[in-house]
Amino acid sequence: MKVIEKIRENQNKEAVFSFEFFPPKTEDGVENLFERMERMVAHGPTFCDITWGAGGSTADLTLEIANRMQNMVCVETMMHLTCTNMPVEKIDHALSTIKSNGLQNVLALRGDPPHGQDKFVQIQDGFACALDLVKHIRATYGDYFGITVAGYPEAHPDAIGSDGVATPEAYEKDLAYLKSKARSFLPISLFDVHHHAKIPAEITAALEPIKDNDEAVRAYGIHLGTEVCKKILAHGIRTLHLYTLNMEKSALAILTNLGLIEESKIPRSLPWRRPANVFRVKEDVRPIFWANRPKSYISRTIGWDQYPHGRWGDSRNPSYGALADYQFMRPRSRDKKLTEEWATPLKIVEDIHEKFKKLCLGKLKSSPWSELDGLQLETKIINEQLGKINTKGFLTINSQPAVNGEKSDSPSVGWGGPGGYVYQKAYLEFFCSKEKLEALVEKCKGFPSVTYVAVDREGAWRSNIEQTAVNAVTWGVFPAKEIIQPTVVDPSSFVVWKDEAFEIWSRGWARLYPEGDPSRKLLEEVCDFGFVYVHNILVIFDDVSRDVCGPLLQVQTSYFLVSLVDNDYVQGDIFAVFADL
Amino acid sequence: MKVIEKIRENQNKEAVFSFEFFPPKTEDGVENLFERMERMVAHGPTFCDITWGAGGSTADLTLEIANRMQNMVCVETMMHLTCTNMPVEKIDHALSTIKSNGLQNVLALRGDPPHGQDKFVQIQDGFACALDLVKHIRATYGDYFGITVAGYPEAHPDAIGSDGVATPEAYEKDLAYLKSKARSFLPISLFDVHHHAKIPAEITAALEPIKDNDEAVRAYGIHLGTEVCKKILAHGIRTLHLYTLNMEKSALAILTNLGLIEESKIPRSLPWRRPANVFRVKEDVRPIFWANRPKSYISRTIGWDQYPHGRWGDSRNPSYGALADYQFMRPRSRDKKLTEEWATPLKIVEDIHEKFKKLCLGKLKSSPWSELDGLQLETKIINEQLGKINTKGFLTINSQPAVNGEKSDSPSVGWGGPGGYVYQKAYLEFFCSKEKLEALVEKCKGFPSVTYVAVDREGAWRSNIEQTAVNAVTWGVFPAKEIIQPTVVDPSSFVVWKDEAFEIWSRGWARLYPEGDPSRKLLEEVCDFGFVYVHNILVIFDDVSRDVCGPLLQVQTSYFLVSLVDNDYVQGDIFAVFADL
Structure with missing residues (x-):
């Protein structure tokens, strides 16, 4: 099911949430991630993301993880896909693989420059920007996929000058670009704080005295996350997307603080976990x-x-x-x-x-x-x-x-x-x-x-x-x-x-x-x-x-x-x- | 469903019963019959027969009644079909009509001679005996139909001499013929007393003094029917077929006496009466x-x-x-x-x-x-x-x-x-x-x-x-x-x-x-x-x-x-x- 449809289904709920994971580097890491994911998914996220390794470095692993998430963990999965180092046939290999595995959601990104480079460079047979990628997906796969795109509250990093802010002209241009990406799909009011966003000075200041105390840093992070989410919810945005950095405890602690989950109340839509795969969503016996x-x-x-x-x-x-x-x-x-x-x-x-x-x-x-x-x-x-x-x-x-x-x-x-x-x-x-x-x-x-x-x-x-x-x-x-x-x-x-x-x-x-x-x-x-x-x-x-x-x-x-x-x-x-x- | 299958389904029941009706002569008669039939069928007969008018005289009416019985009254219906005055295309018209109406049961008979004639005569393009008819049905319709044939406890009337009994040779020959009819279908242990059977002297004697008192005759009939059925059941035959002569009360009284039905206990396999039509037997919502x-x-x-x-x-x-x-x-x-x-x-x-x-x-x-x-x-x-x-x-x-x-x-x-x-x-x-x-x-x-x-x-x-x-x-x-x-x-x-x-x-x-x-x-x-x-x-x-x-x-x-x-x-x-x- 498309993420947009899932969010619409939840319209009557006070607030819903989703998680984002990245592909771990080791085999043990992958198994640990899936153990955590099992427990986290039990709380009923609307969907979960798996990121695309920088420059496609983890392509096969990401595809495999995405497949396991959708079909074995049974959570609606959105796979990230970037243009960096990706000729069109690799893009299509990735898309046709997840399609045949019953996934329906893609986050289309331009992607960071490859490791060691400063600037993004379009490769031969590749795309220059997320907009190209979105257009390609629509042209090739019709409306099978639900496509999500990224936006920056402070404008795209490329539009931000050395003084740390975007000029009004650059900001407007960036917003117009976001709109043209959005025109290729239905906009959703999903708020996620991206790691490229600027870190406010008061946070840096608060972290300074506790930076060597892991426990204190984590507790501060949970506190801060909870407060940020409260502000977001207070503004009427009801869909929270959490970058978990593959950590279970902080994410669940924030959601518990917000009253969105309860350890003793695991929601079950059926006695067994309902499948996410688009080909078996009607399975109910x-x-x-x-x-x-x-x-x-x-x-x-x-x-x-x-x-x-x-x-x-x-x-x-x-x-x-x-x-x-x-x-x-x-x-x-x-x-x-x-x-x-x-x-x-x-x-x-x-x-x-x-x-x-x-x-x-x-x-x-x-x-x-x-x-x-x-x-x-x-x-x-x-x-x-x-x-x-x-x-x-x-x-x-x-x-x-x-x-x-x-x-x-x-x-x-x-x-x-x-x-x-x-x-x-x-x-x-x-x-x-x-x-x-x-x-x-x-x-x-x-x-x-x-x-x-x-x-x-x-x-x-x-x-x-x-x-x-x-x-x-x-x-x-x-x-x-x-x-x-x-x-x-x-x-x-x-x-x-x-x-x-x-x-x-x-x-x-x-x-x-x-x-x-x-x-x-x-x-x-x-x-x-x-x-x-x-x-x-x-x-x-x-x-x-x-x-x-x-x-x-x-x-x-x-x-x-x-x-x-x-x-x-x-x-x-x-x-x-x-x-x- | 074939009558034989219905009887097998009922194997664990103590005894089951079925009714036989004939086509009434007037329109009011038909409506009255259906009103009675509704009430009688509520008691759950295994199936009901509708007879074929002598010499095919009521062919269209019989076909219409059979259709209503199967589809509106929702009782498994067995239609009689005889060879008298029936060329093969009329036979096939009758069979294809009931097939398309979802009936699956035919009682194949040679039939009585036409009105005013003493002996049965085979017509051109017609059949000489029930065996021919059975063979034709099997050849033309495969195993779609369940076919029933008739047998006489005292041999076929044609085999009975002027002294009222069949010679041992004639009886053996009649039995061999019955067997060859039966070879074309699966035998069922269904007992019905045919009206061509000889009436024992003690019955004639018992009826003589009360013959002018309708009520007394009916009461005697119910008594006699009950006693005959008791004897049949005592011999281990568990399927009773009642010639109702379109009368409701006597048939139901006999079954009540036998403890096979209770006025206050109408069996319901579903909250509504389950369809009999072969095309909708699986309907359950x-x-x-x-x-x-x-x-x-x-x-x-x-x-x-x-x-x-x-x-x-x-x-x-x-x-x-x-x-x-x-x-x-x-x-x-x-x-x-x-x-x-x-x-x-x-x-x-x-x-x-x-x-x-x-x-x-x-x-x-x-x-x-x-x-x-x-x-x-x-x-x-x-x-x-x-x-x-x-x-x-x-x-x-x-x-x-x-x-x-x-x-x-x-x-x-x-x-x-x-x-x-x-x-x-x-x-x-x-x-x-x-x-x-x-x-x-x-x-x-x-x-x-x-x-x-x-x-x-x-x-x-x-x-x-x-x-x-x-x-x-x-x-x-x-x-x-x-x-x-x-x-x-x-x-x-x-x-x-x-x-x-x-x-x-x-x-x-x-x-x-x-x-x-x-x-x-x-x-x-x-x-x-x-x-x-x-x-x-x-x-x-x-x-x-x-x-x-x-x-x-x-x-x-x-x-x-x-x-x-x-x-x-x-x-x-x-x-x-x-x-x-």
Whole structure:
């Protein structure tokens, strides 16, 4: 969506904000940026900018970051593009790349002179100024792109004399030029303080005594930023654009001071983050299975022509992309966390149960089955009960409590803004042994509102519903809208998901240990067979009697992945099914 | 849908039933049949048959009745088709007609000899037997049609000798023929007692003493039918087909005796009767405006290629068929009822209000704005409140109470079968003067959960929502299913509906009076201007001050049609908006 449209959408809001980032120099820097960005984007900026490296030096990296921002972080992204050292075919390569990646916003700039030069020089096959670039984009791409241009409150640096101010003539000329750039797009009242602007003397003076105290400088910066923003807002400008310099804390502190964000109130337009990609903006329904792995879901569905809209049933039998290495790669910092928390010695199956239990109780902050940080807020409603069933060997990797008409702005389970009501059917997804499953299936006969699908690694199937039965497990009712049902349990998709879920045992968890480590071996074999040989002594997991042993015995007791729904969200109790199991 | 598929769908039911009708001889007879059929079909027969007149004598009428049954009564219809006097092009005309009308079921018969003849004679270009007909249908129409054939428990009449029984050889031969007919389709275990079957002596004996007492004969018939059906069911046959001879009471009495139907429990798979037409079986969402005029809705949408499925928004801006005379035609008996109840003298506007009030209170059984009999059950929940607002000049023609998660088998508001929960947003649709509307609009500002659209005859528009905002006002949540939202308020469709709603003032109500009748004139002018001239004295309706008068004054105070939703179905009170108005 074009930034201008997003700003118009927000017309009734008191004030909105956006962030600007630049491409970091190292790989670690990039990963750190994306971690910060995840947390910052959660607060709902209208859009985010990524700058174009001076003279196109970071072109490929900028394009890659822009793609990840738009498609994985799911924030409306505006990429900067400058004329410096950019022949027209490079310009077009950049534009066609972001177009095919579903971006719609470009900030068209002339750009600074290349490093070591004083003056901007037009290259052969290149453009002389931002106006040329804007005209080229419009001529080549019609109205596909939303184009933004830059303006200077004190006139362009080139128009400013050695005395630090522009002559009235130079200022007028600069303003006329800004207008002609603006004529190529719809003007927006967006205020951003550019780093080329002049620094007032009182700021320099205030910084002088504290310049060696980083903490004090930062605090002053937050104070100053807050005051400047207050003045801007007081003048009726309601769209703030923050140059974050890739720093998270200052930007969020200013917005918190202004009352525009609250740490405890993360806005959710859907239970999962709505995509920004122009090709999938209408997407409003997903299988619940990837709830904790949205990036994996997006990458497996990136090739879809049509994203399901409203009803999943209309797009039955969707063809998911194959499992790729991508799905098991993690940023280094995340990998470190996982190794700390999950790569501890495992001797018996109860050690594995213990891990899952700790996760449910909030004692672990990471999970191999999740790309997200910690537990979702709503999980806390049921974590004690989850802990109990994990101890029994039902190893949960996904869950949600029943919700019967909570207000849609509830901090724990709400989404979609105020004025509506949200609902959920209680959901549990877990691994368990075949024996546990049999006991559960038997038990379910006494719970007519409970439906389940279960599948083992090889595809053996147990279920009490049709494979075509799609179950909406999260839905919301809002004023003057159709019912929104963003999350479904779809048996056909479950068959695709189970490959990924089983694979995480080895590639997501076991590989955190060094090769040959007994814990690693244990995990790999649990996943395959549900039992394991250690030093030629058969240690049988779980329910299989411990006196059935012998190194050559093949016991068919593989794990099942089970998806369980209590359809009675009004009076049901999904955990009652596990009593006495 | 093919009858065989419908029977398979019902496999888990204890027993199901179907009805057979024949084409009546008079126009009144046809209308009477359809009135009975409406009531009978409400009990949920699996399908209904319409017979083919002897020798094709009623071919056109049968085709027309079959079309109305399938598309207006919305019952899966099986049309009989015989070979008697039917050259192949007539056969094909009949088949292609029902195919284009969305029927999928044919009962293929050889047929009786033509009237006055003893033996069946094959005509030129015609078929000799049902087997030929079955083969022709398969060859010409592939597997589009579900084909049913006839069998005789005692062998075909032609195989029965003068002693009243078939020889073993003739019986075997007849059975082999039945098998070869059956090989052309999938056999179904459907039991029906054909009128060519032999009447046992004990029945003749039982009828002899009561043959002159119609009531006693009917009671015996019901008793006998019940006992025969009990025996059939006791043998494990679960599909009963009843020859109704177009009589309603005996058929329903037998089914009631068997416990297969209950007068107070009308099954509803959706809030409106689900279409039978093969082209619109997936339809599961409709605008609420036609709730009381389903036949008008069907006829206005009959040309649609795709009926909205699940979400209305996907089919935005549907093109409705034009208003046709059809929409204002009524069966004679209905017209009589309306005239009795609605064509009483009207002198002042309060007389009009009184009519609407009486309707809401259940004191009138008919309404010009409804094709249905009396009030919907749920209206009784709010009829006192409806009465009050009608007295105030808000003339309601459609309404539903708020429902917050009632069980889906609730007799008053339930639909979709047991195990689910159903919901409704409170809805009111009414005519009112412009002044009343202005007051209402002002009042609504204090009720943030209330949304409205209002339009006058010429299209003047008042609303507090976007014209593209589709509001689901009835929805249901069922085990292992997506959310079903069968009824929506769609502003674009409302603009289409208002023409029909306004037109009913004159063509549905005013024309019940003789031409020139003052009441008729009053009604026609109310609808056009909201005021009326009587004997050259201007009588102003409603809120316009009574001293503004004079025969030439054009007062712009036309009525508005208003659609009002309280989106807060949990805590809202839609009638609170009308307090002090």
